[in-house]
Amino acid sequence: MTIDQLIKTALQEDIGDGDHSSLSCIPKDAVGRAKLLVKEPGILAGVNIAKQVFKQVDPLLTFEQILNDGDVIKPGDIAFYVEGSSQSILKGERLALNFMQRMSGIATHTNELVKLVGDLPCKLLDTRKTTPGLREIEKLAVKIGGGSNHRFGLYDMIMLKDNHIDYAGGISQAINKTKEYLAENNKKLKIEVEARDLDEVKQILQVGGVDRIMLDNFNYTDLKKAVELIGVSSETEASGGITRDTLRNYAECGVNFISVGALTHQINSLDLSLKAV
Missing domain, CATH: 3.20.20.70 (Aldolase class I)
Structure with missing residues (x-):
């Protein structure tokens, strides 16, 4: 399974027939901006995967990358910003975090042993x-x-x-x-x-x-x-x-x-x- 296929399958698993939490209270034309905030020290991993997640959710979202995979991180660091449709940002939020949190945990543990x-x-x-x-x-x-x-x-x-x-x-x-x-x-x-x-x-x-x-x-x-x-x-x-x-x-x-x-x-x-x- 390619990463693109994995992301597609994971999005289908999460969204189903719609993100009804966002659809119910956020206007379709609402736009927003969000940041990936680091809350624990370690090694960052999965930024490029998160970028692909948001691209699949909505190609019109803009992704401003601040940090790179492999960077040493500390609480308060910002890895990236994503901007565009508020509904789209919320659709991709959990999946991007799930990938990045697990990948960063693996990278951090690996780096400690290396x-x-x-x-x-x-x-x-x-x-x-x-x-x-x-x-x-x-x-x-x-x-x-x-x-x-x-x-x-x-x-x-x-x-x-x-x-x-x-x-x-x-x-x-x-x-x-x-x-x-x-x-x-x-x-x-x-x-x-x-x-x-x-x-x-x-x-x-x-x-x-x-x-x-x-x-x-x-x-x-x-x-x-x-x-x-x-x-x-x-x-x-x-x-x-x-x-x-x-x-x-x-x-x-x-x-x-x-x-x-x-x-x-x-x-x-x-x-x-x-x-x-």
């Missing part, structure tokens, strides 16, 4: 633990916050996790069948394989030919050993229950990537408000 490992050669990744239908904007918010995107969906990267391996009959079977599948279908996708312990790391290395090894729920000692075993033969990724308190320690083990599902599924929306002026 700063914890910013001096280390380790990238912070999101996951597919996103709100159904909102993956594109949530992953965009991660990037705005300074993080990096993992695969977008099931189609743009091979990831052989524990269940794939168990269903396939083992690590060697899963990897070899995957290579055959890619060759037969003329697909060039990167292969990532999950390891649950050091023995599985050794099995993956014995088969070879994978782009990245995910080290899932490893302790620090075993993670360091795994990184040493893998060397430069594959990229390394730590995953599984990594928190703000443990992130730095995992990064110091030498992995190339750390994936944190909480970037998108355990965040607090940032407090923003649209006020008439």
